[in-house]
Amino acid sequence: MNTLRRYAGIYRIMWRNSLIREMNFKANFLLWMLVEMLWFFGQIVFINVLFGYVNTIGDWTKWEVVLLIGTNQIIGQIFQAFFYVNVANLPELIRTGKLDLMLLQPVDTQFAACTRQFGLDNIVNVIVGIAIVSFSLVQLKVAPSCAQVALYLVAVGCGVAIHYSIMFGLATMSFWIVRAQGLIHGYYNLFNIARYPRAVFSGVFRWIFSWIIPVLVVANVPAELLVRPFSQPWGALAHLAAAALLVLGMVRVFWLFALRRYASASS
Amino acid sequence: MAVAKYLKVFDIGLQNTFVYRWNFLLRSVFGLVPLAGTVFIWRAIFQARGANVAGYDYAGMIFYFLMVLLVDNLVTPTEDEWQIAADIRDGQINSFLTKPMHYLGYRMTLFASYRLLYTLVTLPLVAGIFCVFHDYVVLPQHWWTWPVAALSIGMAGLIQFFLAYSLAMLAFWILEISTIVFIFFSFEYFLSGQLFPLDLMPHWLQGALHWMPFSYELYFPVSVFLEKHQGADLWQGLGIQAMWLAIMYGVAQFMWRRGVEHYQAVGG
Numbered sequence: 389m390n391t392l393r394r395y396a397g398i399y400r401i402m403w404r405n406s407l408i409r410e411m412n413f414k415a416n417f418l419l420w421m422l423v424e425m426l427w428f429f430g431q432i433v434f435i436n437v438l439f440g441y442v443n444t445i446g447d448w449t450k451w452e453v454v455l456l457i458g459t460n461q462i463i464g465q466i467f468q469a470f471f472y473v474n475v476a477n478l479p480e481l482i483r484t485g486k487l488d489l490m491l492l493q494p495v496d497t498q499f500a501a502c503t504r505q506f507g508l509d510n511i512v513n514v515i516v517g518i519a520i521v522s523f524s525l526v527q528l529k530v531a532p533s534c535a536q537v538a539l540y541l542v543a544v545g546c547g548v549a550i551h552y553s554i555m556f557g558l559a560t561m562s563f564w565i566v567r568a569q570g571l572i573h574g575y576y577n578l579f580n581i582a583r584y585p586r587a588v589f590s591g592v593f594r595w596i597f598s599w600i601i602p603v604l605v606v607a608n609v610p611a612e613l614l615v616r617p618f619s620q621p622w623g624a625l626a627h628l629a630a631a632a633l634l635v636l637g638m639v640r641v642f643w644l645f646a647l648r649r650y651a652s653a654s655s
Numbered sequence: 656m657a658v659a660k661y662l663k664v665f666d667i668g669l670q671n672t673f674v675y676r677w678n679f680l681l682r683s684v685f686g687l688v689p690l691a692g693t694v695f696i697w698r699a700i701f702q703a704r705g706a707n708v709a710g711y712d713y714a715g716m717i718f719y720f721l722m723v724l725l726v727d728n729l730v731t732p733t734e735d736e737w738q739i740a741a742d743i744r745d746g747q748i749n750s751f752l753t754k755p756m757h758y759l760g761y762r763m764t765l766f767a768s769y770r771l772l773y774t775l776v777t778l779p780l781v782a783g784i785f786c787v788f789h790d791y792v793v794l795p796q797h798w799w800t801w802p803v804a805a806l807s808i809g810m811a812g813l814i815q816f817f818l819a820y821s822l823a824m825l826a827f828w829i830l831e832i833s834t835i836v837f838i839f840f841s842f843e844y845f846l847s848g849q850l851f852p853l854d855l856m857p858h859w860l861q862g863a864l865h866w867m868p869f870s871y872e873l874y875f876p877v878s879v880f881l882e883k884h885q886g887a888d889l890w891q892g893l894g895i896q897a898m899w900l901a902i903m904y905g906v907a908q909f910m911w912r913r914g915v916e917h918y919q920a921v922g923g
Contacts, residue, residue: 413831416831416834419834419835419838420834422834422838423834423838423841426838426841426842427841427844430841430844430845430850433845434845434850434851437851437855437856437857438696438700438851440855441700441704441708441709441855442700442703442704443703444703445696445699445700445703446699565677565678570677570679570681570682570685571681573682573686574681574682574685577685577686577688577689578685578688580688580689580692581688581689581691581692581695584692584695588695588696588698588699589695590695593691593695
């Protein structure tokens with residue numbers, strides 16, 4: 389319990405520092421917000437164009453897909469707000485040997501490396517995502533129950549854990565591969581398919597991306613929980629939660645293994 | 656003599672890049688995931704609709720995306736803008752101001768060597784994908800489509816390079832150029848035909864895109880290869896593309912000149 393309190397205290401200080409830093413670069417904050425919104429609205433325009441030609445994609449209607457994209461946005465942006473910059477910087481810490489400093493600090497190194505900065509602009513984009521999801525619900529004339537919303541939130545949390553694990557796993561590979569831009573690129577490429585209804589995928593591809601690298605359940609399961617009140621939501625949710633715990637555990641083991649191999653880089 | 660020194664730069668570029676071949680390979684392997692996503696989505700769309708979306712059948716649509724992948728590998732700068740911006744920010748550029756070599760020429764040579772090596776390293780993978788989808792591959796009917804498409808692909812590469820170069824020049828004035836680069840990326844992603852062929856866009860937007868540079872970075876050269884343009888239409892497109900190439904070259908030179916005037920040689 390004491391350990392938990394200590395980490396919470398450290399985390400609070402990290403947040404404060406990062407807020408102060410962020411407020412020093414207000415123009416940058418606004419520009420990043422704009423970048424994310426452009427990507428988001430571009431996707432919605434894309435979906436609009438597609439639904440100009442068809443009524444359903446893999447038995448999902450237009451507003452269901454918009455809700456799926458909004459959910460994907462919420463999960464992705466929560467991950468980006470709390471972890472993205474830190475994890476993206478990890479290869480640089482390894483390459484330059486700055487990781488040494490964190491190894492010496494009296495906290496868990498993974499914690500220290502992953503919580504240094506926090507993106508306020510992403511929080512604004514989470515709110516935009518929530519607005520889009522709510523708007524889609526109105527269009528669909530669906531009023532989810534409290535239980536559904538609660539399950540949705542749990543599912544969103546699991547989704548964030550999967551985002552974090554996959555990106556952290558990729559970044560950890562930079563203990564072996566020095567130039568890691570390709571790895572960061574990998575994160576975006578893998579999650580590129582998370583915004584599509586999983587029903588359109590099939591075969592080995594679907595199996596791999598549902599179980600091994602579970603990006604297809606990240607946004608799909610919470611979106612289904614909200615708009616498709618199935619009689620038994622537990623199956624899908626259990627799949628998502630199991631996948632999240634599994635990848636989280638796997639990258640932790642991988643990280644510890646990689647740390648043992650770390651030989652620093654400075655002279 | 657003048658050529659010899661740029662050949663040397665080309666060689667250095669090859670050697671530098673070869674060190675990072677794993678990076679290239681990983682990048683292109685991960686790049687397959689969105690391609691697979693695109694194939695699955697369009698399969699579902701064609702199943703729901705039957706045939707013909709804006710003049711494409713399923714095979715035509717898949718081949719369009721294969722060509723986009725190929726042309727994108729050939730011509731899209733991957734790290735050039737970040738390296739140029741870093742050169743400026745860290746003051747590395749000082750050494751170029753005294754060398755008998757123009758920085759633009761130096762960078763273009765490096766760009767050419769990067770693209771060549773990238774294409775070679777990823778060639779087995781791309782060839783493999785073309786084999787998997789060989790039923791959908793339709794080669795041009797006319798022999799002259801080959802040289803015209805090659806010309807258009809070359810111009811697309813130069814437009815993309817000059818754009819990246821001009822954006823990187825902003826580092827003379829501001830420290831952090833990534834937001835501006837990403838804003839351009841997002842326009843390129845949606846308007847250059849990377850996400851879907853531009854024929855799917857509403858007509859008024861297609862009209863506007865006809866005059867904007869984005870479609871000439873990717874969509875136009877690909878559709879030239881697919882023989883979507885004939886006669887006057889084709890020549891007009893090539894003319895607009897050449898015009899944008901000239902404009903972007905002018906912008907790149909202008910940005911360099913103004914940038915150097917403003918330059919303070921940090922860390923020199």
